[in-house]
Amino acid sequence: MIERIENALQIAVLLACVSVSLYRVAAGRSRMWTLLFFFYGSWVLGDIYWLACLIFFDQTPQISVVSDLSWYASYIFLYMLLRHAAPPETAGRKRVLPWTGVLFAVGMAAFFMQWGKIVSNLIYASLMALLLYSVISRFQDRKKYTAQQPLCIAVLVFCLLEYAMWTSSCFFWSEGPENPYYWFDFLLTVSFVFFLPATKKKVAE
Amino acid sequence: MNSMENIYVCLVAPFILAILCLKGEGRKGLLFLLAGMTSCLLSGYVSAFAAGLAGTDLLTSSHEIAPVVEEVMKSLPLLFYILIYEPDKKSVISGTLRVAVGFATFENVCFLTSYGTSDLLRLMIRGFGTGAMHVVCGMIVAVGLFFIWDRTWLRAVGSFALLGFVTTFHAIFNVFVNQTGAVFWIGSAIPVTMMLTYLLFFRRKTDLA
Numbered sequence: 001m002i003e004r005i006e007n008a009l010q011i012a013v014l015l016a017c018v019s020v021s022l023y024r025v026a027a028g029r030s031r032m033w034t035l036l037f038f039f040y041g042s043w044v045l046g047d048i049y050w051l052a053c054l055i056f057f058d059q060t061p062q063i064s065v066v067s068d069l070s071w072y073a074s075y076i077f078l079y080m081l082l083r084h085a086a087p088p089e090t091a092g093r094k095r096v097l098p099w100t101g102v103l104f105a106v107g108m109a110a111f112f113m114q115w116g117k118i119v120s121n122l123i124y125a126s127l128m129a130l131l132l133y134s135v136i137s138r139f140q141d142r143k144k145y146t147a148q149q150p151l152c153i154a155v156l157v158f159c160l161l162e163y164a165m166w167t168s169s170c171f172f173w174s175e176g177p178e179n180p181y182y183w184f185d186f187l188l189t190v191s192f193v194f195f196l197p198a199t200k201k202k203v204a205e
Numbered sequence: 206m207n208s209m210e211n212i213y214v215c216l217v218a219p220f221i222l223a224i225l226c227l228k229g230e231g232r233k234g235l236l237f238l239l240a241g242m243t244s245c246l247l248s249g250y251v252s253a254f255a256a257g258l259a260g261t262d263l264l265t266s267s268h269e270i271a272p273v274v275e276e277v278m279k280s281l282p283l284l285f286y287i288l289i290y291e292p293d294k295k296s297v298i299s300g301t302l303r304v305a306v307g308f309a310t311f312e313n314v315c316f317l318t319s320y321g322t323s324d325l326l327r328l329m330i331r332g333f334g335t336g337a338m339h340v341v342c343g344m345i346v347a348v349g350l351f352f353i354w355d356r357t358w359l360r361a362v363g364s365f366a367l368l369g370f371v372t373t374f375h376a377i378f379n380v381f382v383n384q385t386g387a388v389f390w391i392g393s394a395i396p397v398t399m400m401l402t403y404l405l406f407f408r409r410k411t412d413l414a
Contacts, residue, residue, distance in 0.1 A: 026406050034352040038370060045373040052380045053268075056388075063259060063269045066376040073369030076362055080353070 002175060006182050007051045010189040014044035017192055021199075028203075032084060036199050039077035040192070046070030068120055075127035082134045082155055085148045085202045086141075095140060101132025108163060115170055131159055150198035154191065161188045212314055213246045237300045240282035241307020245315075248278040248308075264383060272375035276342065279308055280368055298347040305343025309336040334393035338378050341396045342371040344403060 018040045024033040046067040053061045061067060109125030135156045138148060165184040172179045220239045224232050252274045256266035282304055287297060313336050322328065346367045353363035381392025 031352050034349075038349060038366065042366070042370050042373070045370065045377060049373055049377050049380065052377060056380060056384055061269055062261065062265055065273055066269060066373055069273065069369035070373035073366040073373075076366035076369075080359060080363060080366070084359075
């Protein structure tokens, strides 16, 4: 039951975010708002599909490719948003520190493979590695490019909450509020909202 | 040969003849429609094969397998077109819509031969529901491509992401229209509602064709 409530709450928040970003697209035809709309849209579609299966068939999707595809798409749109927000010269520099993000994603993927499917874990790890690499490399330029920092922070918090959720799901299986998975998912729901002001600040630059 | 191939042969014959006679944009438009119909035929085979492989029933495969297969099959003619001919943005966008229309048309004809033509209400729901859904999926891809077209890496990565987006939308639609009562009506109304929203608020912004 708590899973359904949590999913419904996340869908409600995301639909509000979709509406705001769609309004911004209609108002200004900005590529950043469009990418944010697709990020929110993909995520909420995955959630709606998941919840619809729970409600109408009383079970989670048997093959789960559809929801995963939707969430892969979300990560890709988020990466595109981040990449679009950063000037090309920032994205092109070679550094060592951002590779720690990639190492972290690879290590966690190896850990998660004990429980999950290999292919989906590899895809999630690749996308997370891309996001973490991009975020950390942009943090290094924080003095030069201040307008993109809120967006980078939002993406980093989003990634860390995702990892917290996935890790907790490996150790806690109860379906009550004592399961930290639901709390992290709730925090993830809250974190979605912060992409709106972060994107607004970058667009207004 | 089962009836689906017979329908296909009957339906595409005039298209093939017209394609042979026409040139330029007219030929290209018909080729996209033909590609959409062919994708629909092949989707039937691939979906049935994948459902057999996964051991799922008809209901489960309708929302877990068919959307993935259909959207991927619809994207293949466009992928071929983009990779071989390196067209401009507007050609790809109009091609996306034409493939979707061809796909929906062939699927509707197969529906007509299976369920008859006596119930107008049912046919209208089919036409403005499932038929429109394929066009809406095409529209989503077209609008997405319109915004992300400029850079090559955006185009490649974004196309995959858009495919994931429309696949989930398609799957949700299939879940809804497989229900009864209010859920069925809501599901059936989603594509037309989305299309009207686009026409009212976003058409001037995107100017697709």
